[in-house]
Amino acid sequence: GEDVEQSLFLSVREGDSSVINCTYTDSSSTYLYWYKQEPGAGLQLLTYIFSNMDMKQDQRLTVLLNKKDKHLSLRIADTQTGDSAIYFCAEVYNTDKLIFGTGTRLQVFP
Amino acid sequence: NAGVMQNPRHLVRRRGQEARLRCSPMKGHSHVYWYRQLPEEGLKFMVYLQKENIIDESGMPKERFSAEFPKEGPSILRIQQVVRGDSAAYFCASSPRADSYNEQFFGPGTRLTVL
Numbered sequence: 474g475e476d477v478e479q480s481l482f483l484s485v486r487e488g489d490s491s492v493i494n495c496t497y498t499d500s501s502s503t504y505l506y507w508y509k510q511e512p513g514a515g516l517q518l519l520t521y522i523f524s525n526m527d528m529k530q531d532q533r534l535t536v537l538l539n540k541k542d543k544h545l546s547l548r549i550a551d552t553q554t555g556d557s558a559i560y561f562c563a564e565v566y567n568t569d570k571l572i573f574g575t576g577t578r579l580q581v582f583p
Numbered sequence: 584n585a586g587v588m589q590n591p592r593h594l595v596r597r598r599g600q601e602a603r604l605r606c607s608p609m610k611g612h613s614h615v616y617w618y619r620q621l622p623e624e625g626l627k628f629m630v631y632l633q634k635e636n637i638i639d640e641s642g643m644p645k646e647r648f649s650a651e652f653p654k655e656g657p658s659i660l661r662i663q664q665v666v667r668g669d670s671a672a673y674f675c676a677s678s679p680r681a682d683s684y685n686e687q688f689f690g691p692g693t694r695l696t697v698l
Contacts, residue, residue, distance in 0.1 A: 477625075504685070515674060515689040515690055518686065569631045570631060570641075571626075571685075572628070
């Protein structure tokens with residue numbers, strides 16, 4: 474079945490690193506994504522990783538993929554208050570729909 | 584190039600009324616997806632359409648919900664005889680193609696409140 478799980482909350486101090494974790498079930502997914510949702514807004518694609526990669530870095534963002542364990546993580550370096558939002562991981566299922574995780578609410582405090 | 588547009592942004596309906604949600608994809612995108620987000624939950628896939636065709640409606644409730652994407656004009660998600668449980672944010676996304684990459688661009692959503 475299709476199921477993507479995330480922890481619900483993460484609280485970090487400004488300037489620290491944040492690590493958001495995700496587990497997925499569809500081993501045939503070729504791409505995995507991280508989206509950011511700010512209050513009252515739509516989803517913004519942050520980054521993605523292709524399934525034959527195990528790491529991708531994009532400025533302050535680092536994505537790690539452990540395909541054997543079906544585990545995906547997003548690390549945000551030097552977390553800022555503007556990073557406070559809900560973060561969703563998602564996998565492509567059947568090359569059409571995205572299956573989203575439950576979302577992790579990141580709170581950054583000064 | 585304008586992004587995905589949805590209207591209205593907020594919609595209030597009484598139980599039993601109809602709700603019509605509109606989505607205009609990005610220019611050049613012929614693939615449209617509708618997702619529903621219940622309060623404090625993630626997004627759930629509802630339906631995937633190409634121009635004039637429904638490709639995958641596996642996430643659509645069997646009754647009261649319908650979707651279309653006509654040759655001209657926006658995609659419409661229609662909910663008949665709304666109930667309180669339909670209160671949610673409805674997001675539309677579009678993409679230029681359907682393949683394994685499938686980057687989907689999301690609209691700002693329509694927040695439906697059923698009284």
